[in-house]
Amino acid sequence: MIGLDARRIRAVVRKELRDFRRKRSIVVTMCVLPLLFLVEPVITIFLVTPTTSGVALQKSFILPLLYLLLMPTIMPSTLAAYSVVGEREQGTLEPLLTTPIRQQEFLLGKATSVMIPTLTLSYVAFALFLAAVRLLAAPVVASAVFHDSPTIFALFLLAPLMAGWGIVVGMAVSVRATEVRVAQQLGVLASFPPVVGIILLAVGVVSPTVSVALEFAAGLLVVDVLLLRFVSGMFDRERLVTGAKAV
Amino acid sequence: MCPSISVPRDGMLPDSRSEACNAVSAASILRLARQGGGAGNTHNGRVWQVVIDGSVVGSLPSNETVDLPVDAGHHDVQVTSMRFLRSPKESLEVKEGQVVGLSCRRRPRHPFIVQRSIFFLVASLFKHDLWISLTPEDTVETGPETDGNGNRRQTVAAGALRSPDSATAITSVKEITSAPTLDAKAGPAALAVCQLTKRFGQRTAFSEVSFEVAYGEVFGFLGPNGAGKTTTVRTLGSLIAPTSGSATVAGIPLSPQNGVEIRQHVAIMPEAPGLYLRLTVTENLEYFAGLYGLHNPGPRIGKALDAVNLADRAGDLCGGLSKGLRQRVGLARTLLSDPAVMFLDEPTSGLDPVAAREVHNLILELRQQGVTIFLTTHRLDEAEKLCDRVAIMNTTLRTVGTPAGLRDQLFKKSLVVTTAEPVRDPEWLFTSIKGVDSWHAEGPGSYVLSVSEPRAVAPEVVRGLVNAGADVLTIGETQHSLEDVYLELIAQDVEAHKP
Numbered sequence: 001m002i003g004l005d006a007r008r009i010r011a012v013v014r015k016e017l018r019d020f021r022r023k024r025s026i027v028v029t030m031c032v033l034p035l036l037f038l039v040e041p042v043i044t045i046f047l048v049t050p051t052t053s054g055v056a057l058q059k060s061f062i063l064p065l066l067y068l069l070l071m072p073t074i075m076p077s078t079l080a081a082y083s084v085v086g087e088r089e090q091g092t093l094e095p096l097l098t099t100p101i102r103q104q105e106f107l108l109g110k111a112t113s114v115m116i117p118t119l120t121l122s123y124v125a126f127a128l129f130l131a132a133v134r135l136l137a138a139p140v141v142a143s144a145v146f147h148d149s150p151t152i153f154a155l156f157l158l159a160p161l162m163a164g165w166g167i168v169v170g171m172a173v174s175v176r177a178t179e180v181r182v183a184q185q186l187g188v189l190a191s192f193p194p195v196v197g198i199i200l201l202a203v204g205v206v207s208p209t210v211s212v213a214l215e216f217a218a219g220l221l222v223v224d225v226l227l228l229r230f231v232s233g234m235f236d237r238e239r240l241v242t243g244a245k246a247v
Numbered sequence: 248m249c250p251s252i253s254v255p256r257d258g259m260l261p262d263s264r265s266e267a268c269n270a271v272s273a274a275s276i277l278r279l280a281r282q283g284g285g286a287g288n289t290h291n292g293r294v295w296q297v298v299i300d301g302s303v304v305g306s307l308p309s310n311e312t313v314d315l316p317v318d319a320g321h322h323d324v325q326v327t328s329m330r331f332l333r334s335p336k337e338s339l340e341v342k343e344g345q346v347v348g349l350s351c352r353r354r355p356r357h358p359f360i361v362q363r364s365i366f367f368l369v370a371s372l373f374k375h376d377l378w379i380s381l382t383p384e385d386t387v388e389t390g391p392e393t394d395g396n397g398n399r400r401q402t403v404a405a406g407a408l409r410s411p412d413s414a415t416a417i418t419s420v421k422e423i424t425s426a427p428t429l430d431a432k433a434g435p436a437a438l439a440v441c442q443l444t445k446r447f448g449q450r451t452a453f454s455e456v457s458f459e460v461a462y463g464e465v466f467g468f469l470g471p472n473g474a475g476k477t478t479t480v481r482t483l484g485s486l487i488a489p490t491s492g493s494a495t496v497a498g499i500p501l502s503p504q505n506g507v508e509i510r511q512h513v514a515i516m517p518e519a520p521g522l523y524l525r526l527t528v529t530e531n532l533e534y535f536a537g538l539y540g541l542h543n544p545g546p547r548i549g550k551a552l553d554a555v556n557l558a559d560r561a562g563d564l565c566g567g568l569s570k571g572l573r574q575r576v577g578l579a580r581t582l583l584s585d586p587a588v589m590f591l592d593e594p595t596s597g598l599d600p601v602a603a604r605e606v607h608n609l610i611l612e613l614r615q616q617g618v619t620i621f622l623t624t625h626r627l628d629e630a631e632k633l634c635d636r637v638a639i640m641n642t643t644l645r646t647v648g649t650p651a652g653l654r655d656q657l658f659k660k661s662l663v664v665t666t667a668e669p670v671r672d673p674e675w676l677f678t679s680i681k682g683v684d685s686w687h688a689e690g691p692g693s694y695v696l697s698v699s700e701p702r703a704v705a706p707e708v709v710r711g712l713v714n715a716g717a718d719v720l721t722i723g724e725t726q727h728s729l730e731d732v733y734l735e736l737i738a739q740d741v742e743a744h745k746p
Contacts, residue, residue: 008537090524098517099535
């Protein structure tokens, strides 16, 4: 990763964000998805009876809180899956590859440009959820949610890492795929594995503590970095331009 | 059809190949012979890369020998298969005019010890230079001599080429012959291509292509569909790797390691401009300026837009532009980085005549500014108008030369004469005129005379016809176009490939 040119990465990010903004369907879909993900947790929290107490109360809102993590995992996968094969399909990849940009710079730029709206919308959704809890839920429930710091910590810590997974596997699929539709379907499917961790937490196999969150985050970070390097290795200019593998 | 002379099947004008290869080559040659089929001994074993002084300078297929030009002096040579499957580095001291032979092979795999291969593979993970052995040729020639071509052979004592700081001793070195030296007349070439070949599996995109392009030259690259023109452009633009051969682009050796540097110095305009349709013209150019790492690209974008007459459309979305205007945006994009070499793939494709003329004028202006242009086109009139030299390609390079030179090379000069009535005894009349080599009738009162000097012979022909009582209506030199040259060469190819 040494020798990467930040200007080229910035150029990719700026162009991608401009492109997203101009495509209204992308903006609308990205904004609607977090709202849909908010519905279930908010309803669940409101259904918790104020008389419930202790461990039962905590268990009742852990699942809705962790459910919010699906948002940064799934939301970027379609955009990431479009990143390379989409350029290829619209004929913009070859002119791009004729410039001095390195594949790492291109992939980092693409990943960053997907990460920015994903994280922004995810954190806004988390904030909206917490605001709704504070303002509308029963005071006992609200107090319990805000005092469950490991879960809220995990929520904010894991969001970028889960998004990272979704983005990198989406790009891996995009580098190999020959068609956008296939890439997007596979991208969504491939984004699910880290959800297993959330399920383990939710069903009580693993207790949600700060150390568990840190360990899970560290593991995910390593996997994300390794995957990004792997995707960079898969990025074969010759195959992407000609459709034939380099001999 | 006028009488023609044939061009050899290899399609090269005299010395065009050797000139190009000489341009790539330096004063000394490193001759690497690869023994054995490499991984799995398969027909298509992995192509090894030859690394000299840290840069990949060529590839080495199974059971083949390659000559790599090197400058005289100290060189570290290494052969690599994959990142961790390499040979040790050999340090050589090469003198001017020497050809140094090295042979390389995978470490021997004994048939009874299959594990040995696995051992080397595993060990290579930790010590990367185990996989391939690299040894000098073991023959030593003694005494200076001259070969049949007058090239002087030199004598080198065993180990003399080895640098003093080499880790292990070279037992002997074979000096094969004197290397070709740089043509003193040849200036630095913007593109020098030597025996470049690209295969996709069994399919050959182009084979053993050699040519050179001088700085400031507009070089036309012509050929039918599927001839390998676009693949050649992609290869020289370092988008794809050649299977064999070597090239320098803007003075930089073509290798994967030099890809970024090469792309920094060239600009490629593919046939489809490939613009982002939801972005404006300026935003598209800003993006590419960023990819070229340009500081403060605004003025340069303005100049590029002025050059293609698009300044007034700078704020328009590319999706709303016509095909011709998009093509112009693509051209403006290639101007951004101030390239030493521009590859234009069908730049006037889909343009109306006025827009095409503007592109032509732009190319001519760029030539005046010293930009080297490699122009791929199907439009032969365009090539004839714009190009200093053209190459005609049909998987192999059929010919290279100036349009006029190719016409002279391919077609005999001739005069076309028409008379009011058929001449009474044309055989006697035309053969009696000095300078007329042969003749044939193309119709009643229409004759084609093969001549060596049309301007000198034409008055004689008129006089002869008038003296013979003929009324001369017209006389003129036959004008062969580049299209005639092209069609003739391609027709020869079609004929040659008939079963």
